[in-house]
Amino acid sequence: MKNAKIYIAGHKGLIGSAIKRKFEKDGYTNLIYKTSKELNLTNQQAVDEFFVSEKPEYVYLSAARVGGIHANNTYPAEFIYQNLAIQTNVIHASYRYGVKKLLFLGSSCIYPKFAPQPMKETYLLNGELEPTNEPYAIAKIAGIKMCQAYNRQYGTNFIAVMPANIYGPNDNFDLNSSHVLPALIRKFYEAKIKNKSEVEIWGTGQPKREFLYVDDLADASVFLMNNYDYKDIGAIINIGTGEDLTIKQLAEMVKNIVGFAGRLKFNADRSDGPPRKLLDVSRLRALGWQAKTVLEDGIKKTYEWFAGSCGKVRGMEGEFDERDI
Ligand code: GFB
Numbered sequence: 092m093k094n095a096k097i098y099i100a101g102h103k104g105l106i107g108s109a110i111k112r113k114f115e116k117d118g119y120t121n122l123i124y125k126t127s128k129e130l131n132l133t134n135q136q137a138v139d140e141f142f143v144s145e146k147p148e149y150v151y152l153s154a155a156r157v158g159g160i161h162a163n164n165t166y167p168a169e170f171i172y173q174n175l176a177i178q179t180n181v182i183h184a185s186y187r188y189g190v191k192k193l194l195f196l197g198s199s200c201i202y203p204k205f206a207p208q209p210m211k212e213t214y215l216l217n218g219e220l221e222p223t224n225e226p227y228a229i230a231k232i233a234g235i236k237m238c239q240a241y242n243r244q245y246g247t248n249f250i251a252v253m254p255a256n257i258y259g260p261n262d263n264f265d266l267n268s269s270h271v272l273p274a275l276i277r278k279f280y281e282a283k284i285k286n287k288s289e290v291e292i293w294g295t296g297q298p299k300r301e302f303l304y305v306d307d308l309a310d311a312s313v314f315l316m317n318n319y320d321y322k323d324i325g326a327i328i329n330i331g332t333g334e335d336l337t338i339k340q341l342a343e344m345v346k347n348i349v350g351f352a353g354r355l356k357f358n359a360d361r362s363d364g365p366p367r368k369l370l371d372v373s374r375l376r377a378l379g380w381q382a383k384t385v386l387e388d389g390i391k392k393t394y395e396w397f398a399g400s401c402g403k404v405r406g407m408e409g410e411f412d413e414r415d416i
Contacts, residue, residue, distance in 0.1 A: 093118055093119050093120060094119075094121050095121060095148050096121045096145070096147050096149070097114065097121065097147065097148065097149045098147035098149070098150045099123075099151045099153065100124075100150065100153060100154035100181055101152075101154030102124035103126065103127075103261075104153060104154070105258075105259060105261050105263070105305055106153040106254075106257060106308060107124070107151070107153035108261045109260075109261070109306050109308065110151050110153060110312060111124065112306070112309070113310060113313055114313070125141070127154075132154050132176070132177040132180060133176040133177055133180070134180070135176075135179075135183075138180040138184050139180075141184075142185070142187070142188040142190075143188060146188065146189075147185075147190060148190065148191050149190065149192050149193070149316065150181065150190050151193075151194050151312065151316070152177075152178060152182070152194060152195050152234075154181070155173075155177060155178070155231075156170050156173035156174050156227075157227075158263070159268060159269050159270040160223050160224070160271075160293070160362055160364045161268070161293075162267065162269075163223050163226075164223045164224075164362065167226040170224070170226045170230065171226035171227065171230050174227060174231065174234070175230045175233060178195065178230070178233070178234040178237065179237065181193075182234065182237050182238060182241065185249070186241050186247050190247075192249070192250070192316060192320075193238070193248075193249040194249075194250055194252065194315070195249060195250070195251040195252070196251075196252060196254065197232075197234070197253040197327060198227075198228075198231055198253060198254060199253055199254065199301065199329070199331065199368045199370050200221065200224055200227070200228060200256075200365070200368060201215070201220070201224075201227075201228035201232055201253075202214050202215060202253075203217055203219055203220060204218065204221040204222075205365075206218060206368070209333070209370055210370055211329075211371045212253070212325065212326065212329055212374065215232070215235070215327065216232065221365045223362055223364055224364075234251070235251045238250070238251050238321070239251075239326055249321060250315060250319070250320075250321045250324055252311070252315065252328055252329075252330050253327050253328065253330065254303055254331065255300075255301040255329075255330065255332065255368075256271075256272070256300050256302050257270075257302075257305050258273065258302055258303075258304065258305065258390075258393055259304050259306060259392070259393050260305070260393060260396040261404075261405065262393070262404075262405070264276070264277045265405070266278070271293075271300070271338060271341070272302060272341070272390070272393070273393075273397075275341065275342055275346075276345055276349065276393060276394050276397050277397070278290045278291070279346050279349040279351040280349050280394075280397070280398065282353060283349055283350060283351045283352075287353060288353045289354040289355070289356045290342075290351065290353065290354075290355060290356065291356050291357075291358050292342050292355050292356065292358065293361035293362070294357065294359065294362060294363040294364070295359050295363055296337060296338045296339030297338070297339070297366070298337065298338050298363045298364060298366050298367065299335045299337050299366070299368075300335055300336070300338065300341070300367075300368065301331050301368065301370060302332070302335075302386055303331050303332055303382060304382070304384035304386075304389035304393075307330075307332075307382045307384050308330055310380075310383075311375065311380050311382075312330075314378075315378075315380075318378075319378065325374075329370040329371060329375060331369075331372050331382070332372070332382040332386070333369075333370070333372045333382075334369075334386075335367065335368075335369045336386070339355070342355050343355070344387060344390060348387070348394055349394060
């Protein structure tokens, strides 16, 4: 298994880089990856040629156009087009060129906006989506349905996972396109350095979110790929910690870790997004996997990484790589 040919799509992004890190640590020897400049995954011909020449056996499809609530709301066309194009090309090529197994990444944000909590895998498509990220959600749901359709008709082995909100090293720290956790780390850090008295937090602070450290997601993804087929897992499987907290509680936690002494100022003119999206992780737990990283420790590690590489992190130099997730 350790010399199997594994393609990690999106290896420079938050999730792809964590999967690559895990494989390197575990002694896998036959990894392939390409930057977006070397291989444009929205180009079907380029993707086909890549699969013909490289013949990957396993594919981790962690390339996607991703972003926080503001980016999703501002660039809906790019979120639906780029995700549909990337996943359609990679999933179809994986079928055509005999990939043994593929892992597709969904997200907790593609369940219905007002789904009962915690959200079970069966709740997908049971209600209206959150409007701020509906184009992204529709693309991701199409990817899940494509995996299922190919499994059913062509006998492929494509699995889809539904992670909670992911954070960790290599995240995007651009304040307009990032998710809340990297935004808070950067805002509190800069406010501390500049001796500011307050930091703006978007929304009311009341929504609840579940955060999963990216190395835990990489670990769960490899665990599922190595041990289970889509028939064992079912259509999709949730990956999370099973615990959530309010954005206000999160902001207090990040503030303390960074060591900012000022106030929080909530700006209710900014969208809150869905009120809550806690995953029901009982199915994954029954398979024997559980998240290891406590939120506070994960934020500390991410903050240390950020402070140690400041000026060179994505979103700080305008070099945001859209193929991420
Ligand atoms: O992380 P976030 O952008 O994504 O926002 P979602 C989470 C919550 O944090 C929202 C609030 O209620 C935001 O209003 N928030 C407070 C902030 N301050 C900030 C800030 O400075 N930056 C950001 N970004 N948020 C995304 C989806 O939803 O979740 C995506 O739009 C994606 O499609 C991702 O799948 C996992 O959890 O609301």
